[in-house]
Amino acid sequence: MLQENIDMFDLVIAEVHMPDMDGLKLLELVGLEMDLPVIMLSAHGETELVMKAISHGARDFLLKPVRLEELRNIWQHVIRNKESQFVWSVELHRKFLETVNQLGVDKAVPKKIFDLMNVENITREDVATHLQAFFQSFTL
DNA sequence: CTTCTAATAT
């Protein structure tokens, strides 16, 4: 599945002990052929095993039973690295300001600014957040 | 149902 559809996966969580393929081998394969974080899973926390997994490139090592919280944390880390954080360059901010002025401060609402700016890789939410921060800094 | 916005989380 991985080899056919890399794009569909963000994260691999693999049991160390598997019927046919050794979890460590999978780890090596994935690490070698694709750029996916792999998390190893096992019922036993033998130091040797854990260290082996880590040194083979595992991002983390989970012990069964896995608590929901751990899973949550890991997922969030993966997401965070995956989607780079939006950054307001000086030019972008300039454009933003122009647009706001053009609309009139009272009529400047995220959707309108967003539509008018017409910038790639930007979302309405990005604009909304920036607008919020902008007003906030203004009232300081 | 979409969008806004204050509050809150990261």
Next chain:
DNA sequence: CATATTAGAA
């Protein structure tokens, strides 16, 4: 601090 996410209002 800057940006992201959420909740509840509009």
